[in-house]
Amino acid sequence: MTNDFFAPKLLAWYERYGRDLPWRHTTNPYHIWLSEIILQQTRVVQGMPYYYRFIETFPTITDLAHADEREVLRLWQGLGYYSRARNLHRTAKIVVEDYGGIFPTTYQELLKLKGIGPYTAAAIASFAFCEKVAVLDGNVYRVLSRIFGIETDITSHAAKAQFTQRANSLISAEHPDLFNHAIMDFGATQCVPVSPQCMFCTFNQVCEANLTGRQSQLPVKAKKAKVRDRFFHYIVLEDEQGRLAMRERTGKDVWTNMFDFLLIEDEQLLDWETLSQHASLQPLLPELVLLEESPVYTHVLSHQRIETRFWHLKVTRPLALPEPLHWYTPEAIDQLPKSVLVLKFIDQWVSKITD
DNA sequence: AACGCGTGGTG
DNA sequence: TCACCAAGCGT
Numbered sequence: 061m062t063n064d065f066f067a068p069k070l071l072a073w074y075e076r077y078g079r080d081l082p083w084r085h086t087t088n089p090y091h092i093w094l095s096e097i098i099l100q101q102t103r104v105v106q107g108m109p110y111y112y113r114f115i116e117t118f119p120t121i122t123d124l125a126h127a128d129e130r131e132v133l134r135l136w137q138g139l140g141y142y143s144r145a146r147n148l149h150r151t152a153k154i155v156v157e158d159y160g161g162i163f164p165t166t167y168q169e170l171l172k173l174k175g176i177g178p179y180t181a182a183a184i185a186s187f188a189f190c191e192k193v194a195v196l197d198g199n200v201y202r203v204l205s206r207i208f209g210i211e212t213d214i215t216s217h218a219a220k221a222q223f224t225q226r227a228n229s230l231i232s233a234e235h236p237d238l239f240n241h242a243i244m245d246f247g248a249t250q251c252v253p254v255s256p257q258c259m260f261c262t263f264n265q266v267c268e269a270n271l272t273g274r275q276s277q278l279p280v281k282a283k284k285a286k287v288r289d290r291f292f293h294y295i296v297l298e299d300e301q302g303r304l305a306m307r308e309r310t311g312k313d314v315w316t317n318m319f320d321f322l323l324i325e326d327e328q329l330l331d332w333e334t335l336s337q338h339a340s341l342q343p344l345l346p347e348l349v350l351l352e353e354s355p356v357y358t359h360v361l362s363h364q365r366i367e368t369r370f371w372h373l374k375v376t377r378p379l380a381l382p383e384p385l386h387w388y389t390p391e392a393i394d395q396l397p398k399s400v401l402v403l404k405f406i407d408q409w410v411s412k413i414t415d
Numbered sequence: 416a417a418c419g420c421g422t423g424g425t426g
Numbered sequence: 427t428c429a430c431c432a433a434g435c436g437t
Contacts, residue, residue, distance in 0.1 A: 094431085096433065097434095099431055099432080099434095100432090100435075101420095101433080101434060101435095102421090102422085102432090102433075103422095103424080103432050103433090104432085104433080105423095105424095106422075106424090106432085107432095107433090138422075139419085139421075140420080140421025140422040141435090142420080143419095143420065144434090147436085174436085175436085176435085177434060177436085178434085178435090179433045179434055180433085180435085183433075195433075197432095197433045197434075198433075198434085199433070215417095217416075237420095245433095248432085248433080254430085255426090259429085281430095284429090284430085285417090285418080312422080312437095313420095314418095314420065315420095316420090347436075359421095359422095360421090360423095361420075361421055361422075362419090362420070362421065362422080363418080363419060363420070363421090
C-alpha cells in the first residue's frame with residue numbers, strides 16, 4: 061500500500077470509531093502532559109480516575125509546582141512507576157520557575173524536560189501545538205509492523221529508528237494531532253495484541269500480517285528477563301497509642317520516597333526464631349511483644365516477585381525509635397504515599413482496629 | 416545500551 | 427500458575 065493512502069484511511073477510521081477521551085478535548089499543554097505521563101505503560105481505565113483527581117487537586121501547573129512531593133506521590137499512590145510522579149513534580153517546578161509557567165512548545169524543547177522522552181515530547185508537541193511529529197509507542201509499533209510486515213525486533217535500537225522514520229513518512233501534514241490519536245487508538249481497540257478481529261479491519265486488504273496470517277507473530281519482540289525473587293520481613297511496631305513506626309524509603313530500590321516499615325530482607329523467608337536474632341532488632345526486643353504474624357503476601361512487580369510477611373509487634377514501654385523510623389497515627393499514615401503491598405497490610409490493620 | 420522501575424488484567 | 431500486556435523513561 062502506498063504511503064499517501066494510509067493517513068486518509070486511518071483518519072476516516074478514527075472519525076467513526078475513535079474513542080471519546082477527556083484529554084482529547086483540550087489543547088492545554090498541562091492537561092495533555094499530565095495525561096501522557098499517566099498513560100505511560102498504563103491502561104486508560106486505570107489512569108482515568110487519576111487524571112481527574114490531579115486536575116481537580118492541581119488545576120494549574122503552578123498549583124502542582126507549589127505542592128509537596130509527598131502530596132504528589134500520595135495522589136499517584138496505586139498507579140505504579142512512581143518516578144513518573146517525582147519527575148512530574150520536578151518538571152512542574154522547572155516550568156514554573158525557569159520558563160515563567162509557560163510550557164515549551166516544540167518537540168526539541170520538550171525533550172529536555174525530566175520525564176518527557178521521545179514519545180511524550182511528540183505527543184505534547186502534536187496534541188497541544190499541532191507540530192508534525194509522529195508518536196512512537198507500543199501501539200504504533202504493533203500497527204506498523206503488522207500492516208507493513210516489518211520483522212525487526214521492536215526492542216532494538218534499529219527498530220526505533222526504522223519505525224520512527226516510517227511513522228513520520230505516514231503522518232498527515234494537515235492533521236498530525238488527529239493522526240497520532242488515530243494510530244494509537246487503532247492499535248488499542250482494533251489492532252490489538254491478541255486475537256485481533258481482522259475480519260472487520262479497514263486495512264485487512266492491504267495488511268501484510270493479515271494477508272500472510274502472521275498477526276500473532278508481529279510485532280517481533282525479544283523475551284524479557286526472568287523476574288527476581290525477594291523476601292521481605294516487615295517489622296510493624298505499634299505503640300500504646302496505636303501509632304505505627306514507619307520510614308521513608310530512599311535509594312534506588314523500588315518505591316523510592318514512599319513509606320514502609322522496618323524492613324529485614326533475606327535470601328528466604330525466616331521464622332521468628334531466626335528473624336528475632338537479627339542485629340537491627342536487638343536494641344528493641346526487650347520492649348516488644350509479638351502480636352501477630354501475617355500470612356505471606358506475594359507481591360508481583362514487572363521485574364520482581366516479593367514474598368512478604370508482616371510481623372505485628374506491640375511496644376510495652378515508650379520507645380526511642382532508631383532513625384529513620386517515626387511514629388505515625390492512623391490519620392497521618394493515610395496521608396503518606398505507600399506501595400500497594402504496604403496498603404494491603406494497612407487496610408486489614410485499619411479494618412481490625414475499627415472492627 | 417540493557418536493565419530497573421508498578422500495578423492490574425487477561426487467556 | 428504463568429506469560430504477557432498497557433499511550434516509556436532514566437541511567
